[in-house]
Amino acid sequence: MIMSSDRLRTQLHFENILSGGNPTTWQSLTKGQIKSFELTPTHVTIFESALLDDSIDFYYKGILSLNEGIISSKHKNFSWATVKLYYATYYFLRASLCCKKIAFVRKERDGYHFNNIALDKPKANGMPDHMAAIDLFRQHFITTDFLQSNTINAMNPYEWLRQQRENVNYRHRTFFEPDISAIWDSISTEFDNDGMEFWIKKYIDDDIYSFLDDHAVLALPIRRLMLTHTDIKTAGYTTIVRADKLVKINSLIASDDYLKLLRPFYHA
Numbered sequence: 001m002i003m004s005s006d007r008l009r010t011q012l013h014f015e016n017i018l019s020g021g022n023p024t025t026w027q028s029l030t031k032g033q034i035k036s037f038e039l040t041p042t043h044v045t046i047f048e049s050a051l052l053d054d055s056i057d058f059y060y061k062g063i064l065s066l067n068e069g070i071i072s073s074k075h076k077n078f079s080w081a082t083v084k085l086y087y088a089t090y091y092f093l094r095a096s097l098c099c100k101k102i103a104f105v106r107k108e109r110d111g112y113h114f115n116n117i118a119l120d121k122p123k124a125n126g127m128p129d130h131m132a133a134i135d136l137f138r139q140h141f142i143t144t145d146f147l148q149s150n151t152i153n154a155m156n157p158y159e160w161l162r163q164q165r166e167n168v169n170y171r172h173r174t175f176f177e178p179d180i181s182a183i184w185d186s187i188s189t190e191f192d193n194d195g196m197e198f199w200i201k202k203y204i205d206d207d208i209y210s211f212l213d214d215h216a217v218l219a220l221p222i223r224r225l226m227l228t229h230t231d232i233k234t235a236g237y238t239t240i241v242r243a244d245k246l247v248k249i250n251s252l253i254a255s256d257d258y259l260k261l262l263r264p265f266y267h268a
Helices: 009-019 023-028 031-035 041-074 078-099 129-141 157-171 182-194 196-205 207-211 216-234 243-255 257-266
Strands: 102-107 110-115
Touching (some): 009 023, 009 041, 031 110, 041 078, 041 196, 041 243, 078 102, 078 182, 102 129, 129 157, 157 216, 196 207, 196 216, 216 257, 243 257
Antiparallel strands (some): 102 110
16 A cells, blocks of 8 residues: 555545555656556446445535534524535535546546546546536536536536635635625524524425525535435445444534434435
8 A cells, every 4th residue: 555544545546556556656657647547347346435435434524514514604603604514515526426436536736537437547627626526516417416407696506605615715805704794694584583493494395495595505505415315325325424423413413403404314
């Protein structure tokens, strides 16, 4: 092995297969050599297991980010909630890509993806990880992904949410608080009037909110959670959140009871 680490299993296998486990060989590989690598049936078997395991890790990161984003919004920390809810969606997208046997790997600054089928070869992404995840969903699932069946302000919903996060992180001098940004204005009032539990249930039961710009910042990540949950079950996983990770999630639910509505998506 090149190294022992907690990096993605798919990435580690990719490096080891292409380099024979030699770090010097891996560092010397050119873009052309990587793109000419052709998967064999043996490689497919190795990557299939790695992708499924990686999907579970991404899914947990998404769940934790989603819960923390909801809690932040409950306390009207809407800037930080926007960032966490975007990251939840990104992690759910990465988990779904793994379930659908699309591998995303890197060599330093260069990103590549491949379908985990024999004879396929890595293709260069040419963009950062977050943009690449959205782009891969556009390429492969534009007609089958419910959340790409409509737009938000004429934008791909995932791209819309990414831009909201970039507004918070990069385009504004500081966080909005104590003011409320436009995308949270209606939600904040609705939460005060009806309570968090009422609206989380609404977002679970009615998918239209995922496309409304005054609700989508929270409704879209919840809907993506539900879709990714289905992807993981379809891929054959029976343990969706490991027991030790459930301890953390259950501690959040104990403190914020309205989060219990998301509990069905932590199990197969």
